[in-house]
Amino acid sequence: MENQSEDILLVKTSETEYKYGFTTDVEQEYAEIGLSEDIVRFISAKKNEPEWMLEWRLKAYQQWLKMAEPDWAKLGFPKIDFQSIIYYAATKKKPKLNSLDEVDPEIRKTWDKLGISAMEQNKLGNVAMDFVMDSESVFTSFKEELNKKGIIFCSISEAIQEHGDLVKQYIGSVVPPRDNFYSALNSAVFSDGSFVYIPKGVRCPMELSTYFRINAENTGQFERTLIIADDDSYVSYLEGCTAPQRDENQLHAAVVELVAHDRAEIKYSTVQNWYPGDENGKGGVYNFVTKRGICQGYKSKISWTQVETGSAITWKYPSCILKGDYSIGEFYSVAVTNNYQQADTGTKMVHIGKNTRSRIVSKGISAGKSQNAYRGLVQIQPNADNSYNFSQCDSMLMGGECGAHTFPYIEIKNQTGKVEHEASTSKIGEDQLFYCNQRGIGAEEAVHLIVNGFCKEVFKELPMEFAVEAQKLLEITLENSVG
Amino acid sequence: MLEVKNLHARIEEKEILKGLNIKVNKGEVHAIMGPNGTGKSTFASILAGKDGYEITEGEMLFEGQEISEMDPSERAHLGMFLAFQYPVEIPGVSTTNFMKAAINEKRKAHGQAPIEAKAFLEMMKEKSKIVELNKEFLTRSINEGFSGGEKKRNEIFQMAMLEPKLCVLDETDSGLDIDALRIVANGVNSLRNSENAFLVITHYQRLLDYIVPDFVHIMYDGKIVKTGDKSLALELEKKGYDWVKSELAQG
Ligand SMILES: Nc1ncnc2c1ncn2[C@@H]1O[C@H](COP(=O)(O)OP(=O)(O)OP(=O)(O)O)[C@@H](O)[C@H]1O
Ligand SMILES: [Mg+2]
Numbered sequence A: 001m002e003n004q005s006e007d008i009l010l011v012k013t014s015e016t017e018y019k020y021g022f023t024t025d026v027e028q029e030y031a032e033i034g035l036s037e038d039i040v041r042f043i044s045a046k047k048n049e050p051e052w053m054l055e056w057r058l059k060a061y062q063q064w065l066k067m068a069e070p071d072w073a074k075l076g077f078p079k080i081d082f083q084s085i086i087y088y089a090a091t092k093k094k095p096k097l098n099s100l101d102e103v104d105p106e107i108r109k110t111w112d113k114l115g116i117s118a119m120e121q122n123k124l125g126n127v128a129m130d131f132v133m134d135s136e137s138v139f140t141s142f143k144e145e146l147n148k149k150g151i152i153f154c155s156i157s158e159a160i161q162e163h164g165d166l167v168k169q170y171i172g173s174v175v176p177p178r179d180n181f182y183s184a185l186n187s188a189v190f191s192d193g194s195f196v197y198i199p200k201g202v203r204c205p206m207e208l209s210t211y212f213r214i215n216a217e218n219t220g221q222f223e224r225t226l227i228i229a230d231d232d233s234y235v236s237y238l239e240g241c242t243a244p245q246r247d248e249n250q251l252h253a254a255v256v257e258l259v260a261h262d263r264a265e266i267k268y269s270t271v272q273n274w275y276p277g278d279e280n281g282k283g284g285v286y287n288f289v290t291k292r293g294i295c296q297g298y299k300s301k302i303s304w305t306q307v308e309t310g311s312a313i314t315w316k317y318p319s320c321i322l323k324g325d326y327s328i329g330e331f332y333s334v335a336v337t338n339n340y341q342q343a344d345t346g347t348k349m350v351h352i353g354k355n356t357r358s359r360i361v362s363k364g365i366s367a368g369k370s371q372n373a374y375r376g377l378v379q380i381q382p383n384a385d386n387s388y389n390f391s392q393c394d395s396m397l398m399g400g401e402c403g404a405h406t407f408p409y410i411e412i413k414n415q416t417g418k419v420e421h422e423a424s425t426s427k428i429g430e431d432q433l434f435y436c437n438q439r440g441i442g443a444e445e446a447v448h449l450i451v452n453g454f455c456k457e458v459f460k461e462l463p464m465e466f467a468v469e470a471q472k473l474l475e476i477t478l479e480n481s482v483g
Numbered sequence B: 001m002l003e004v005k006n007l008h009a010r011i012e013e014k015e016i017l018k019g020l021n022i023k024v025n026k027g028e029v030h031a032i033m034g035p036n037g038t039g040k041s042t043f044a045s046i047l048a049g050k051d052g053y054e055i056t057e058g059e060m061l062f063e064g065q066e067i068s069e070m071d072p073s074e075r076a077h078l079g080m081f082l083a084f085q086y087p088v089e090i091p092g093v094s095t096t097n098f099m100k101a102a103i104n105e106k107r108k109a110h111g112q113a114p115i116e117a118k119a120f121l122e123m124m125k126e127k128s129k130i131v132e133l134n135k136e137f138l139t140r141s142i143n144e145g146f147s148g149g150e151k152k153r154n155e156i157f158q159m160a161m162l163e164p165k166l167c168v169l170d171e172t173d174s175g176l177d178i179d180a181l182r183i184v185a186n187g188v189n190s191l192r193n194s195e196n197a198f199l200v201i202t203h204y205q206r207l208l209d210y211i212v213p214d215f216v217h218i219m220y221d222g223k224i225v226k227t228g229d230k231s232l233a234l235e236l237e238k239k240g241y242d243w244v245k246s247e248l249a250q251g
Helices: A004-015 A037-046 A051-066 A105-114 A143-148 A156-162 A164-170 A181-189 A430-438 A443-459 A464-478 B040-048 B072-078 B095-109 B117-130 B135-139 B148-162 B178-191 B205-210 B230-239 B241-250
Strands: A028-030 A089-091 A127-133 A136-140 A152-155 A194-198 A207-213 A224-229 A234-242 A249-252 A255-260 A265-272 A284-295 A301-308 A313-316 A319-322 A328-337 A342-351 A357-366 A371-380 A388-397 A403-412 A418-427 B002-011 B014-024 B029-033 B054-062 B080-083 B090-094 B166-170 B197-201 B215-220 B223-228
Touching: A037 A051, A037 A181, A051 A164, A051 A181, A143 A152, A152 A156, A156 A164, A156 A194, A156 A224, A164 A224, A181 A255, A181 A284, A194 A207, A194 A234, A224 A234, A224 A265, A234 A464, A255 A265, A255 A301, A265 A284, A265 A464, A284 A301, A284 A328, A301 A313, A301 A342, A301 A443, A301 A464, A319 A328, A319 A357, A328 A342, A328 A371, A328 A443, A328 A464, A342 A357, A357 A371, A357 A403, A357 A443, A371 A388, A388 A403, A388 A443, A403 A418, A430 A443, A430 B072, A430 B090, A430 B095, A443 A464, A443 B090, A443 B095, B002 B040, B014 B029, B014 B040, B014 B054, B014 B197, B014 B223, B029 B230, B040 B054, B040 B072, B040 B080, B040 B166, B040 B197, B072 B080, B072 B095, B080 B148, B090 B095, B095 B117, B095 B135, B095 B148, B117 B135, B117 B148, B117 B178, B148 B178, B166 B178, B178 B205, B205 B230, B215 B230, B215 B241, B223 B230, B223 B241, B230 B241
Parallel strands: A127 A207, A194 A224, A207 A234, A224 A255, A234 A265, A249 A284, A255 A284, A265 A301, A284 A313, A284 A319, A301 A328, A313 A342, A319 A342, A328 A357, A342 A371, A357 A388, A371 A403, A388 A418, B029 B197, B029 B215, B080 B166, B166 B197
Antiparallel strands: A028 A089, A127 A136, A152 A194, B002 B014, B002 B054, B215 B223
16 A cells, blocks of 8 residues: 555656647648758748848748757757748638638637637637647638727737838847847748737737647748737736647747836736646647746736646746836746656746845646756846845655756846745645545545645636636646546 | 544554453443554544454454445445544545535445435534534635634534534644634534443543543554543653553563
């Protein structure tokens, strides 16, 4: 009977099945395999882009050619052959959709399986949704209602056509193409993504949400999201992600840029559930994402909340540049890994303005043979008088074959800056489990309780419906029928 | 209700229980006393079904059923409760949520629907009065940052919520101030009835002034070596354990 509860955990974590692993059968159009200047031109032409956009892409491509993949993360995976990936796949051209009824029935079936049609049917009411499959935005809902308030919420391709000035002004302003290997790649080949603009003084009346899905085979997904909150505005944005179950690895290299002007607030939440590979570590999504927000304005605020349960490899550091005086950056993260998953995730808080504050709460849960690393940088620059950071990084281990690692980097270049860091690592306690069991709470339910309790500080930052979804995902990731 | 016969158990090759016998009928209160390290907590843990012990001999019957192969949660569903000597903290899980899960799991095991929110809240309110537990404790993470005394009161509160048949209290009185001791004892007394039974592990006679036992057992070196009524506790208090040991040596 010894160590029984630990065995249960091991069984549970390895038997989990990925329920989003289906494919959608729609006619698709692909670019040729591999990457070249021609492919960049092909993508741009497909999207009918203006000249400046093509120029921008080509410049990024040239930069990418000169760059090497980063190797500093605590990740081990075979070298990616960037010439074996298809950089563009889209559902065969269809007329622009005006209502939900016009959506391809196959895609609607996909929505049903993903459980997101409910949102469209207005049951959740307060969520406007953009659906991006492979490289194309499929449908954006609630457009008219948002338009009335002057809010722009559309696919980035549409924004390039119709709000070119805004895109031109902001794209690459937070994450320049040369920032890193993957951002350069994304800048050259990004296919779609979401664009949001909230005008001065407007509080966005609903959650904006994008659902990303990789469907086609051998296809990389390179989406690009740009969110601008003008003075005194507020927006809460959520992205969800899934992918079919495939034996080969799929590449996902997204870029997300956020800009918050004076007193504006952006809440960005992610529930990431890309296919993690099977229990032997075969397949799964390689998730290399650059997410960064700039608190440009006085008293502006950006907060990142992420629940990461999927992907074979996660390389992701949503960051905040706190430029405006009194601006605030927050990062709340739950990263769960099991089987052979590897995650290297964390944040960067760069304090530039005076009296800037940041808060980091990171919860890592490792099970199976997985590796889970937190990597965070807190930098207080010379002019950032009276800046303050609080970081808390907690790790929970399930079983004895996984690993948790914490790499906090702190750079303080201003005497008045203050940084507090707390870290803990715990094994999910035999004693805690027994305590629950003695009260009649079975092993499975006990694990839910303990894990949910561990993640509570992060979950409470998510919009209600998504907190529930995140909890469920965690449960699915960490258990199956006992024994 | 409970019958333990010739129980032998070990942990990592070390034999700790060496032929323990005890019989508890419903409506009774039994006290177990004994020097440190004689196996009292071990016995309580084995009764509750904690992992890591090997039962090498003997029987454990709860209402006539052998329980030694049952999961701890199954035993709990049958109506066994252990108030821990050292209750553990579960960060982020409130006593309220914890109790709701516990009650609903038990109801599920008995084929009942989950408890209604209103009934549950009323029950919480009523039972927290028994141990004079402030409302604030019910929303805080369970046992996290609770003082020693507060943890023990929370244990008795949970016991009241779950309405078990057999309540095992492992040194619930240790670390309590005089007022808390009275509160806890009153709580226990108010839960006593003709259908349940209590097994109270303690080092101190003073608890037994409040919770008056029907039987007092002395445990020494992994077994019960002497059984008497409440006067045995008084005698122990006066004479100490050396008296028992020398009696044993002679016997
Ligand atoms: N995990 C373990 N490994 C080895 N020995 C153990 C373990 N747990 C308990 N023991 C030993 O078993 C014996 C009985 O311990 P137990 O905690 O049951 O005593 P107790 O009677 O409750 O003592 P106290 O009055 O101090 O609470 C002790 O000698 C203890 O060291
Ligand atoms: Mg003890």
